Amino acid sequence: MATAVETLGKLERRITISFPLTDVRTEVEKRLKVQARTAKAPGFRPGKVPLKMVAAQYGYQIESEVLNDKVGRAFNDAANENNLRVAGFPNIVPKEEAAEGQLAFDATFEVYPEVAIGDLTAVEIETVQADVSEAEIDKTIDILRKQRVHFHTKGEAGEHGDGGEAIAASGDRVTVDFVGSIDGVEFPGGKAEGYAFVLGEGRMLPEFEAATLGLKVGESKTFPLSFPEDYHGKDVAGKTASFTITLQKLEWAHLPEVDAEFAKSLGVADGDLAKMREDIKVNLQREVAGRVKARNKEAVMDALIKVAELEVPKTLIAQDSERLAEMTRQDMAQRGMNVKDVPFPAELFAEKAERRVRLGLILSQLVGDNNLQATPEQVKAQIEDFAQSYEDPREVLKYYYSDRRRLGEIEALVLEENVVTYVLGLSKVTTKAVAFDELMGSNAQA
Known part of the structure; x- marks a missing residue:
C-alpha cells in the first residue's frame, strides 16, 4: 500500500x-x-x-x-x-x-512541470540568409590549391621554375637549427635541429620569423626574443632570450595550376573546369544551407526559452549532465586522448544540460498541442537528403532503417524542424543577410 x-x-x-x-x-x-x-x-x-x-x-x-x-x-x-x-x-x-x-x-x-508557452504571435525572431557568389568559389579554389601545395628547393631550376632568389621570404618553407639561452644558460625546449616551418603562417613568434626572413642557406643570425607573459612555457614566460638560428634548407611553395589535372584531383573525371566550379558551388550551397538552418533554429530555440514558463526538474538536469560528461569522455577517447584518469564532473555540464532539458520539455509541449510529430514521409525525405552526398544513396537508407536508434535520431531532427517551421509561421520574422565568411566562421548550436 x-x-x-x-x-x-x-x-x-x-x-x-x-x-x-x-x-x-x-x-x-x-x-x-x-x-x-x-x-x-x-x-x-x-x-x-x-x-x-x-x-x-x-x-x-x-x-x-x-x-x-x-x-x-x-x-x-x-x-x-x-x-x-x-x-x-x-x-x-x-x-x-x-x-x-x-x-x-x-x-x-x-514530477514533470506544467509548461506555459506565451503568445508566439508577439515573438520577434531575426533569421539570416547568405548567398554563394563567384568570389566564394574562388576563395574555396585557393584553399584547395593550398591544401595541395608542394615545395621545391629555392633557387634551383625545375619544371615549375626556380622560385626566385634563394633568400628566405614569406610563404617559403625553411628548415633551421636554433639554440636559445637566458642569461647565457640554455633552457629546456630552446634548442632544435632540422626544425621546419612555413614563414608567414604564424607558427613561430614574430621575432623568430622576422630574424629568419632574408637569410640564405648556411647563414646564421643571433637576435633577442621576448616571450609573452602568457606563453605556454611557464619557465620562460615573460623573459627575454638570446637565439641563434642557422638556415639549413630553403624551399618555395608551388601551388598547382587551376587546370584539367587540378579538376581531376577534385573528382571531376573529364577535368572540365566549369563542372568543377559548379560542383564546388553546389557543395558550398549545401554547407551554407546547413549553417543558415542551424542559426535560424538557434534563434527560434532562444525565443522559445524566453516565452515559455516552467520549472525544470533537477533530476532530469542531473541525468543529462552525467550523459553529457560521458559523451565528452567517449568523444575525447575516440580522438586518441588518454582520459582514463581524467575527472569529468557532471556539474561542469549542468548549464548546457539545463538548456537541453528545458527545450526538450517546451518542444514536447508544442508537438503534443499542435500535432507536430515527424511523419514517415518526412523522415524518409530527410534521409534521402543526407544520402545525396554519398556514392550509394541506397546504403545510407539501409544504414538508418536497419537501426531503430538511428532512425529515432532522424525523427528527432525532423520534429525540431517542424517546431521551427511552426514557430516561424506564427512569429514576427525579420531576415538579415550575413556575409559568407561570417556565416562559415560561426558555430551555431541549438
Missing part, C-alpha cells in the same frame, strides 16, 4: 510505500526453491543441494531482487493511481519507523 502524495516543493513529491514482511519472505522462499533446481555445490548433484545451502549462497541476492521488484511495482502502481508523471528516477530509502510486521520505504521524486 501507499500513503497519500505529499507535496514537498513545486515539483518534489513523496510517497510512503509499505507491505507485509511475510510477503517478502514468501516470495524469497519461492525463488530459492526455483534456484535450488539448478544450484551446484561440491559433493552434490545439480538440483540436489540442500535448501539451507542454497539460501546461504543466494539468499541475500534474491532478497534484494524481491525488495527491488516489490518496491518498484508498488511505486509504479501508486504513481499510476495518482496520475503522476514522474520525472527521472525516484530516491527510495527505508523508513526507520514501520508498523509491526511491515516494511516501509519513502520514495521522493519529481
Whole structure:
C-alpha cells in the first residue's frame, strides 16, 4: 500500500510505500526453491543441494531482487493511481519507523512541470540568409590549391621554375637549427635541429620569423626574443632570450595550376573546369544551407526559452549532465586522448544540460498541442537528403532503417524542424543577410 502524495516543493513529491514482511519472505522462499533446481555445490548433484545451502549462497541476492521488484511495482502502481508523471528516477530509502510486521520505504521524486508557452504571435525572431557568389568559389579554389601545395628547393631550376632568389621570404618553407639561452644558460625546449616551418603562417613568434626572413642557406643570425607573459612555457614566460638560428634548407611553395589535372584531383573525371566550379558551388550551397538552418533554429530555440514558463526538474538536469560528461569522455577517447584518469564532473555540464532539458520539455509541449510529430514521409525525405552526398544513396537508407536508434535520431531532427517551421509561421520574422565568411566562421548550436 501507499500513503497519500505529499507535496514537498513545486515539483518534489513523496510517497510512503509499505507491505507485509511475510510477503517478502514468501516470495524469497519461492525463488530459492526455483534456484535450488539448478544450484551446484561440491559433493552434490545439480538440483540436489540442500535448501539451507542454497539460501546461504543466494539468499541475500534474491532478497534484494524481491525488495527491488516489490518496491518498484508498488511505486509504479501508486504513481499510476495518482496520475503522476514522474520525472527521472525516484530516491527510495527505508523508513526507520514501520508498523509491526511491515516494511516501509519513502520514495521522493519529481514530477514533470506544467509548461506555459506565451503568445508566439508577439515573438520577434531575426533569421539570416547568405548567398554563394563567384568570389566564394574562388576563395574555396585557393584553399584547395593550398591544401595541395608542394615545395621545391629555392633557387634551383625545375619544371615549375626556380622560385626566385634563394633568400628566405614569406610563404617559403625553411628548415633551421636554433639554440636559445637566458642569461647565457640554455633552457629546456630552446634548442632544435632540422626544425621546419612555413614563414608567414604564424607558427613561430614574430621575432623568430622576422630574424629568419632574408637569410640564405648556411647563414646564421643571433637576435633577442621576448616571450609573452602568457606563453605556454611557464619557465620562460615573460623573459627575454638570446637565439641563434642557422638556415639549413630553403624551399618555395608551388601551388598547382587551376587546370584539367587540378579538376581531376577534385573528382571531376573529364577535368572540365566549369563542372568543377559548379560542383564546388553546389557543395558550398549545401554547407551554407546547413549553417543558415542551424542559426535560424538557434534563434527560434532562444525565443522559445524566453516565452515559455516552467520549472525544470533537477533530476532530469542531473541525468543529462552525467550523459553529457560521458559523451565528452567517449568523444575525447575516440580522438586518441588518454582520459582514463581524467575527472569529468557532471556539474561542469549542468548549464548546457539545463538548456537541453528545458527545450526538450517546451518542444514536447508544442508537438503534443499542435500535432507536430515527424511523419514517415518526412523522415524518409530527410534521409534521402543526407544520402545525396554519398556514392550509394541506397546504403545510407539501409544504414538508418536497419537501426531503430538511428532512425529515432532522424525523427528527432525532423520534429525540431517542424517546431521551427511552426514557430516561424506564427512569429514576427525579420531576415538579415550575413556575409559568407561570417556565416562559415560561426558555430551555431541549438
